[in-house]
Every structure is written in C-alpha cells, then in structure tokens.
Amino acid sequence: MTAGVDLGAPRTQAIRSDEDVVRVRQLVRTVAVAAKLSLVDQTKLVTAASELARNTLVYGGGGTVEVSTVHNDRRRGVRIVFADSGPGIADLELALTDGYTTGGxxxxxxxxxxxxxxxxxxxxxxxxxxxxxxTKWSR
Known part of the structure; x- marks a missing residue:
C-alpha cells in the first residue's frame, strides 16, 4: 500500500443496520467531494464502499468504518478502513474470485x-x- 499523509481527523461511522450502510455512502461521497475526486472516481469509491459496508454488516455482523482524506507527494485521495469482529474469511482467495458468493x-x-x-x-x-x-487517488 502506498503511504499517505492524513489531511484531517478521520470520520468514523458504526455499521449496525441498513441505515448505517446508507450513512456510509453519504459520508464517503462527502469526503470524496472534499478531496476533489472526479465525479467518476467519487461514484466508483461510493460503490465500493457500499459493497464493503454491506459485507461488514451481513458477513461480519456489523463493525465500523473510518474515512479519511490522505495525500502523497503527487495527489490527494480518500482512504476507507472497514473493520469487523466477525468470523473472518476462511478462504480469502476463493472469496476474491468473481462469482463466488455465500449469500446468494x-x-x-x-x-x-x-x-x-x-x-x-x-x-x-x-x-x-x-x-x-x-484508497482511491485523484487523477
């Protein structure tokens, strides 16, 4: 992972319900706009965050997300950390394979x-x- 410098206090959101997944999307959009990501990159990041927040809720039993603006020597970006205390992923390689699902x-x-x-x-x-x-970096 490329090192980045935090540009402000990270914002944390609990993920315990469907409403929290919506709040995560809104938070990520707000931070992505502030980081001056393009509209396309904002949409990609919000989509990824939505999927990961849903996984945190459904498979991890809930957890937290921390969203922060970062920068390296060349550009700004948004870093998002999803964490849960769930059962973990037994076969990570399989879980990262397109088409693999345990939830239908x-x-x-x-x-x-x-x-x-x-x-x-x-x-x-x-x-x-x-x-x-x-992390999603500005172009």
Missing part, C-alpha cells in the same frame, strides 16, 4: 470493490474478524 448474490462484492479502487488491502483470519483498507 452475484458474487461481485469483494472482487468488484477491489477493481473500483486504486489500493485494496484485506486482513482476515478465521475467528479474528476482517479489516479491509481501500
């Missing part, structure tokens, strides 16, 4: 979110929960 959906949540952002890092272990960090 299209199986594009994790793999789709990974394609929509510039940086994607996932830390998980069975019984240890899951932390996913994504």
């Amino acid at each position: 959906g299209l199986g594009l949540g994790l793999s789709g979110a990974r394609r929509l952002v510039d940086e994607f890092d996932i830390r998980t272990g069975v019984g240890e929960g899951t932390t996913i960090t994504v």
Whole structure:
C-alpha cells in the first residue's frame, strides 16, 4: 500500500443496520467531494464502499468504518478502513474470485470493490474478524 499523509481527523461511522450502510455512502461521497475526486472516481469509491459496508454488516455482523482524506507527494485521495469482529474469511482467495458468493448474490462484492479502487488491502483470519483498507487517488 502506498503511504499517505492524513489531511484531517478521520470520520468514523458504526455499521449496525441498513441505515448505517446508507450513512456510509453519504459520508464517503462527502469526503470524496472534499478531496476533489472526479465525479467518476467519487461514484466508483461510493460503490465500493457500499459493497464493503454491506459485507461488514451481513458477513461480519456489523463493525465500523473510518474515512479519511490522505495525500502523497503527487495527489490527494480518500482512504476507507472497514473493520469487523466477525468470523473472518476462511478462504480469502476463493472469496476474491468473481462469482463466488455465500449469500446468494452475484458474487461481485469483494472482487468488484477491489477493481473500483486504486489500493485494496484485506486482513482476515478465521475467528479474528476482517479489516479491509481501500484508497482511491485523484487523477
């Protein structure tokens, strides 16, 4: 993951309900606009955040999200960290495969979110929960 410098206090949101997933989308959009991401990049980031927030709720049993504006030597970006204390992901490689689902959906949540952002890092272990960090950089 590329190092970035935080440009302000991170904003944290609990993810415990469907309404919280909506709040996450709104928060990410607000921070992406402030970071001056293009409309296309805002949409990609909000879409990825929505998928990951839904996964945090459904598969992780709820958790938190932390959204911050970062910058490196060349540009600004938005970093989002999703964390839960759920059961973890037993087979990460399989979970990141297009079409794989345990919930009856299209199986594009994790793999789709990974394609929509510039940086994607996932830390998980069975019984240890899951932390996913994504970053979208301005163009």
